Amino acid sequence: MTDNYRLDGDTVSFWLKVKPRSARERLSYDANGDLRLELHAPPCEGEANEACVYFLARALRLPQSCVTIVSGQKSRRKLIRIVGRKVKETISAIEALTGSR
Numbered sequence: 001m002t003d004n005y006r007l008d009g010d011t012v013s014f015w016l017k018v019k020p021r022s023a024r025e026r027l028s029y030d031a032n033g034d035l036r037l038e039l040h041a042p043p044c045e046g047e048a049n050e051a052c053v054y055f056l057a058r059a060l061r062l063p064q065s066c067v068t069i070v071s072g073q074k075s076r077r078k079l080i081r082i083v084g085r086k087v088k089e090t091i092s093a094i095e096a097l098t099g100s101r
Contacts, residue, residue, distance in 0.1 A: 004035060005091055012090045013070065013081045020048040020076075025055060027097045035098070049073055056080065060093050 006013040014035060022038035030036045041051035049069055057064040066084035082090050 004033070007087050010085070010087060011081055011083050012087055012094075013079060014094075016052070016078050016080050018048055018052055018076050018078060020051075025051075027055075027059070027094070029098055035094075043076075046073070049078075052078065052080075056082070059097050060085070060090065 004014050017030065017034055017036045019036060019038045020041055020043040022040060025037075025039055027035065027037050037052060037055065039048055039051045039055065041047040053064055053067045053069065056062075057067045060067075060082065062082070062084050066082060068081045068083075070079040070081045072078035085093075
């Protein structure tokens with residue numbers, strides 16, 4: 001599933017579909033092969049965006065400043081950029097979270 005990632009130096013960027021107000025929080029792939037993040041947070045006042053950054057930073061064991069929403073602040077489809085770790089380690093950690101390893 002590495003087709004989902006754009007690599008630039010030590011930066012990994014990828015599109016992510018966010019589903020707010022979910023019963024559980026998890027990162028997975030949907031039927032189309034796109035990354036999907038389910039969150040408890042509602043989509044109002046930036047709460048889902050904050051929860052998205054917090055979830056990814058905590059799960060990847062990185063400071064929140066290393067996870068950025070580049071595009072899609074008001075959309076369910078967001079472009080995420082992650083820095084602060086080697087590209088292969090970041091992708092491996094994301095794949096491990098999705099359970100696709």
